[in-house]
Amino acid sequence: MKFSLGPVLYFWPKKQMQSFYQQAAESNVDIVYLGEAVCSKRRELKFDDYMDIAHMLREAGKQVCLSTMTLLEAPSELRELRRYCDNGEFLVEANDVGAIGILNDNKLPFVAGAAISIYNHHSLRRMVNLGMQRWVMPVELSGDWLGGLLNESIIQDVRDCFETELFSFGHMPLAWSARCFTARSEQRHKDQCELCCIKYPDGRVVDSQDGQRVFVLNGVQTQSGDRYNLINQLPSMRGTVDVVRLSPQSQGTFEWLHKFQQNITGAAPQPLEANDCNGYWLKLAGMVQHLD
Template structure:
């Protein structure tokens, strides 16, 4: 089983970004994703700098993947995506169908990211024919759904032609909107946001009237209010999963991979806090925590 560090979903300073990827090089991560996937106004690193950083990380021997935006709203954002795809040899993670089409046209292999709505084997076969090498399952799907989908892949004769990755740790990206919720929270128009996301390195927690943490607002992205954590589900994944993804919350996420690896056989289970969840994996409400 391999482990990946997903792209940073939040708006961090350039110093924090560089510190995180320096730590990632020394971590147990096999795969490192990087690039801006949420909002093109987050320009601490320019597109060319992301590509340069990716190439420098690739020299370490780790697999490096450039991640594209999940919601494109302008021609400039398409140009940025083209810059990522024309990177000169690095694989990309496509989080939008236009990225898949551009990658296919250029002959660039791609990972189908969790924002791609791929829910069955026939869709995966189409993506495979376009150049997909790895599929990161949509975050709301369960273990049983995955098992059934992979059985369909067996019947189509494609099961061993791509890797399977799951989102195993972090705040789940649930939805995207043309509106910026962070700017709205500060009573700012989206076009005059003054990059206020930089003030919230892990997003803005939203509570219900009863005080329950239900969502995290991250610019145009709505995330779960509880941190998804599948560390205790690893023993049941060996026959299905190739890669487990940890979504960066801080530099400490790099070291957390060691805890995941230690529990691959179930010998070092973790006690999940009341701010963590694993419901979707068990076909429950996403906020719930299943305890055997």
């Protein structure tokens, strides 16, 4: 079982990003995803900056993947997408079908991000035929569902051609919109957002009127209010999950990485925090925190 760091989904200052990836280079993580996957207005790091970081991480022995945008809205974003797909060195995580089209046209392998929403064995087989080497399972699906999917007869002859990656830690991306809800929460229009999301390094929490945490706003992305944490479900992933993904948080990411790696066999279970959840993997409501 390998461990990955997904792309940073929040808007962090350049120095913070560089510091984070230096820590990643010095850590025991196997795979690191780089790139802006949420909002094209976030330009603290540009393409060339990500490429420099990618080279540094590769020299440190990490597998590097470049993550593309999930929601493209302008020709300039399409041009940037082509730069990622045509980088010539690193595997690409495609987060929309446009990226898959470009990569397939160029006969390049790719990782299918969770936003591609592969829900059945026919879709999975189709993606393998297009060049998919790894896929990230949709966050709302269960371990039982994954086991059933991988056992479908149509998958058996290509089962060794791809890896399965599971989003296992962090606030789950649930939806994307052409509107920026972080800007709206500050009474700003999207075009005059003044990049206010940089003030919320882990997104802006939204509570219901009765005080229950419901969502986290992250620009055009809406995330789960609770943090997904499958640290104690690692033993149940054997035979189905090849890569465990941790989504970077502003604090404590590498401490949690160490805890995950220590608990691969279930020998070092960890207490969950109050706002942690694990329901989806266990075929329960997503907000549930189930204690084994």
